[in-house]
Amino acid sequence: MDVSPILDPLNPAQREAVSAAGGNVLVLAGAGSGKTRVLVHRIAWLLQVEQLQPWSVLAVTFTNKAAREMRARIEEMLAQPVGGMWVGTFHGLAHRFLRAHWQDAGLPQQFQILDSDDQFRLIRRLLKTLALDEARWPPRQVQGYINKRKDEGLRAAHLDDGGDFFEQQMIRIYCEYEETCTRGGVLDFAELLLRAHELLRERPDIQHHYRTRFRALLVDEFQDTNAIQYAWLRLLSGDHNNLFLVGDDDQSIYGWRGAKVENIQSFQRDYPNTQVVRLEQNYRSTGTILAAANALIANNPTRLGKELWTEDGAGDPVRLYAAFNEIDEARFVAERVRQGCAESGLRRSECAILYRTTAQSRLFEEALMQLGLPYRVYGGQKFFERAEIKDALAYLRLLAHPEDDAACERVLNVPPRGIGARTVERLRHEAREARCSLWHALNQALVGNLLPARATGALRQFVELITRLREARDQPTLADLTLQVIEASGLPAHYEKAKDGRGIDRLENLEQLVEAARRFEAELHDEEADPLGSFLAHAALEAGDTQADGHEDVVQLMTLHSAKGLEFPLVFVTGVEEGLFPHSLSVDDASRLEEERRLCYVGMTRAMRQLYLTYAETRRLHGREEAPMPSRFLRELPAELVEDVRAHRRGKRAGLGRASAPMAAAGGFRLGDQVVHPKFGRGVVLNSEGTGSSARIQVNFEAVGSKWLVLAYARLERAE
Incomplete structure (x- = not known):
């Protein structure tokens, strides 16, 4: 077999990594060392030389954009489609896994994904329901607490408050949040990974199936994995020694959001027979830049x-x-x-x-x-984070799953239809008391005539709209359905009347959403997939991506x-x-x-x-x-x-240990000189501008801070 197209473009270290035989491989890929090329060529090697089938390869990337680019480069190199290959982010792959096993995971078939913004809004509503002051319990802090616990594999039931009041309240909120999400059939990003991990751990039959199926597991940016992601990989791999991990511990910079550099640092202890390959040849920077970075x-x-x-x-x-x-x-x-x-x-x-x-x-x-x-x-x-796009997507989410509380509340009064905050609060209360979704509480309120006539009429219009759209969901294409929903929702007329000057932009964005749906359906590889459900998941995952165009x-x-x-x-x-x-x-x-x-x-x-x-x-x-x-x-x-x-005022340049000659300022003073002013006291000369009678000098005074003074009138003297 001629392997030259795979190996010839690579340097010796890259070839060693790409052609590594058997066992786990850890590739320490320095900045600008061609790690993406190594991953692409490694997959080509697995498919052509080791004769693996595309469906037996799983590749994890850090962004959705990287996943698309990787798939395209592999197909270009091999001149054949690799549709069966699982390539995507941890969240995207976990979503795909849960879609296939929704019943086993205890999920509704049309479960929806909460992006970060939707999760934040849900937590704000929950705090209000629990009568907790946002000033004392900031929603961002609560959101971070919940996500961090999930990233560590911990449910609310696993946590011990230790008698701490703060911890008690946080666990209480976490419990209510879990119940609200379960009731609404929605999963946040952290839940995707946690639920997938729990299912693999608790179902040996499913675990065995995927361990047998995936003969090669490849991971990019391994240094940025968190605890649950690493645990998920270990469950999938088992003792098959089929991990090919690419990362750089020197570029692990996301510890503040749960990434654990310890994963890459301790991998050789977890898997003692790992082959380590270092990619140190850089194709980006000059020698001086690299030498300085190495020293740092x-x-x-x-x-x-x-x-x-x-x-x-x-x-x-x-x-x-x-x-x-x-x-x-x-x-x-x-x-x-x-x-x-x-x-x-x-x-x-x-x-x-x-x-x-x-x-x-x-x-x-x-x-x-x-x-x-x-x-x-x-x-x-980004596009899928814009308000008008999220409004339109919320309507589409209600078509797929009307129990979605986040979507329901987002568009209940968008466009305005006379449903006020008091009515919404009443519906929230009814849903909480009955332990049901907002949609169910809304319908029960209509049946029981629980609300004033005006609110009842507005709610009935909303229910009729969603019901009508759900009944007419069988459109020829996803783009047709998206267009119908946008027009029926009244969003275009609503944005045309907007007074913020962005009405035209928002209308154009809604048109782009229809085009995005058209392109997505045309590129949908899975013929079994539900186009609407897949598109909504795609939009949520793209909104959570870390890259921008x-x-x-x-x-x-x-x-x-x-x-x-x-x-x-x-x-x-x-x-x-x-x-x-x-x-x-x-x-x-x-x-x-x-x-x-x-x-x-x-x-x-x-x-x-x-x-x-x-x-x-x-x-x-x-x-x-x-x-x-x-x-x-x-x-x-x-x-x-x-x-x-x-040169600057400090005697020695920070970091180089050599003196710098002081620069002239004005009036015989130099930058960095210690001076005294009769009113402002002692200070240091920072800057000057102008000449002659218009010359000014900037002095940082110990008592009053920085001031610009006209030098001719400043009455400055050098300090003793």
């Missing part, structure tokens, strides 16, 4: 270890800019972006500004606007977490200061500090050709002016790899 991440003591290298040249040094303040930082970055586009021929979309917190983006946006540079804040609201030629702004998996010729990692990066919540916890360092490593390795690190010597945080120390991460970079773009 070497300070994490628990890492498995690898050293990135490249056959390309050293390239430019890493450049460090010490800004006077956050405004100066934003101006500098925007100006360097302008120069890169004007002088180096970069496209705007090839320039990325990365920051630790979303609040940092505002000043960069302002600075870019002042220079006329269009930009995009990455990770904005966008191909306009605009400057890219994003958090460091959002940057993972991306690459840009020009990258700015900004705000590299103690308390901001590493974040103040992490500096006292060794494991969290390691994750912050990994996050910095991820940011640095996004850069292909030029990398800037910036920090501000003063920054306004929490309503007051502060003078943060440069980040410890800067001190961990080799001095010979970093070039100071501007």
Whole structure:
């Protein structure tokens, strides 16, 4: 058999991984080392060389987009469809599994998925029903508590409050939440995984079937798996030694949402005969960027270890800019972006500004606007998360499953039909008392004439609408059904009258939803599937995806977490200061500090050709002016790899241990000089502008913070 098409495009380490014979394989794939290529070629090897059938391969990706791209690349390489292969995210695969075994899992056949926003809204309603104050029991905190427990495989019944009042209340809410979801036939994202794991664990016959079927289990981004995902993999694999895991412990940055870097770090202990392959050749960044990143991440003591290298040249040094303040930082970055586009021929979309917190983006946006540079804040609201789309989908969900409380309440009065908050609260109460769905309580209220005439009439119209649509569900295509539901719902007329100026956009989005349904049905591989149910699941899973699209030629702004998996010729990692990066919540916890360092490593390795690190010597945080120390991460970079773009007031450059010459300000003062003002007291010179009688100087005073003073009248003196 000629295996050259599979192996020839690969380097030696990649070939070793792709052609590994038998047993579990752990591929430690460094940033930019071609891990997706390895996964695709490994699957091709399994199908062509080891003669596995597509339906005996399960591949887990981190995003739905990655799953689509992987399937397309495999089919292109093999020149044949691989429709039977299970390729998708953990949530997508768990959903597929539960659809096939809905009865065994104790679910209604048409169960629906709650995305994060729907789950949040449900929890808010539940808190109101339980008469709990949101100020004391924040819905986001409750949502996080429930999801974290599910990620750990824990039901409310498994938890012990230990006599703690907070824990008692949280468990009570969790219990009510579970009952509400069961009654409505809905599953949140965490429940998909937990329910799938429980079914595999408790049904040996089903477990045996899938262990026999899947002869190869491949996982991408293994370092980002959580406890329940790893447990699910172990159940599926058993003692078959058929795991092929690709990940990088140096890029594990999602501990705050349940990912456990320990999964990849302890895998060799769990599976002692694992073959480990390191992919260290980088195809993205220059030698200097890689050397700096290697030096940084070497300070994490628990890492498995690898050293990135490249056959390309050293390239430019890493450049460090010490800004006077956050405004100066934003101006500098925007100006360097302008120069890169004007002088180096970069496209705007090839320039990325990365920051630790979303609040940092505002000043960069302002600075870019002042220079006329269009930009995009990455990770904005995606199509299936828009209000008008979620409204239309809620109507479709009621067609599939009218017991869905989240969908019912969302559109009960959208468009407005005279159903007020008091009526909704009454229906919630009736549903809770009767332990039934909102839809059932609504119908019972109509039968028993429990509500005022106006509310009764409005509710009867709503019930008739949903009933009529359900009876007419047998449309030729999914797109026809979607269009009929949108038109019958009254949403188009409702949005046409909207006064927020977005009516046309919303109508166009509803048209796009019909097109999305048309495309989805055309690409639906499973002929047995219910098109509507499959489309609703697709929409919910896409709303929960972590990636965003966008191909306009605009400057890219994003958090460091959002940057993972991306690459840009020009990258700015900004705000590299103690308390901001590493974040103040992490500096006292060794494991969290390691994750912050990994996050910095991820940011640095996004850069292909030029990398800037910036920090501000003063920054306004929490309503007051502060003078943060440069980040410890800067001190961990080799001095010979970093070039100071501007000298600054601190005697030594943070991280390089060499002195910087002070820069001239104005009036004989230099940046960093200690000065005294007769009214404001002692301070430090930060900046200056202008010349002659119009010269101004910026001083950060110990007592009153930063002030700009006209030098001719400032009466400043050097401090003793």
